Amino acid sequence: MNYNWECQACENTVAAGNESCTTCGCPASCSGREIDSYKEKYMNSDAVRNKSKFRCSKCDYHLSNTGAFRAAGGSLSAAFDLATESFNYVSCNKCGYTEFYKSRVSGAAFVADVLLGS
Numbered sequence: 001m002n003y004n005w006e007c008q009a010c011e012n013t014v015a016a017g018n019e020s021c022t023t024c025g026c027p028a029s030c031s032g033r034e035i036d037s038y039k040e041k042y043m044n045s046d047a048v049r050n051k052s053k054f055r056c057s058k059c060d061y062h063l064s065n066t067g068a069f070r071a072a073g074g075s076l077s078a079a080f081d082l083a084t085e086s087f088n089y090v091s092c093n094k095c096g097y098t099e100f101y102k103s104r105v106s107g108a109a110f111v112a113d114v115l116l117g118s
Contacts, residue, residue: 001018001019001028002017003016004016007026008026008030009024009035009038010023010024010026010039024042026039048062049062054090054092056097057097058092061092064090065093066088066089067089067091068086068087069086070087071087072085085102086102086103088100088103
C-alpha cells in the first residue's frame with residue numbers, strides 16, 4: 001500500500017508500505033470472515049487482556065458491556081409506575097454473566113419520572 005490505512009480488525013493505523021497490520025497481522029486485502037478471525041485473535045491477545053480493567057468472575061474473559069437501568073422499588077412505586085431504584089450493570093461478552101450494582105436516583109430524575117411518567 002502506498003498510503004497509511006486503518007486495520008479493520010484492530011482499528012490501528014498502519015504505515016504506508018505495509019501489506020499487513022503491524023499490530024495484529026491482518027492483511028490489507030482481507031475478506032469479512034478473515035477480518036473477524038484476526039479481530040478475535042487480537043481481542044484475545046495478551047496485550048489487550050492486560051489493558052482490560054474487567055475480568056469475568058465466571059469465565060475470566062476480559063471484554064464486557066456496561067449500562068444502567070431504573071426499576072420500581074416496591075408495590076406502591078410499581079402501582080404508580082415510579083422508578084425509585086437505580087442500578088448499573090457489567091455483563092461479560094463471552095458467557096453473559098452479569099453483575100448489578102445499586103446506584104442512587106437523583107432528585108431531578110425522580111421528579112422527572114413523577115411529572116413525565118416515564
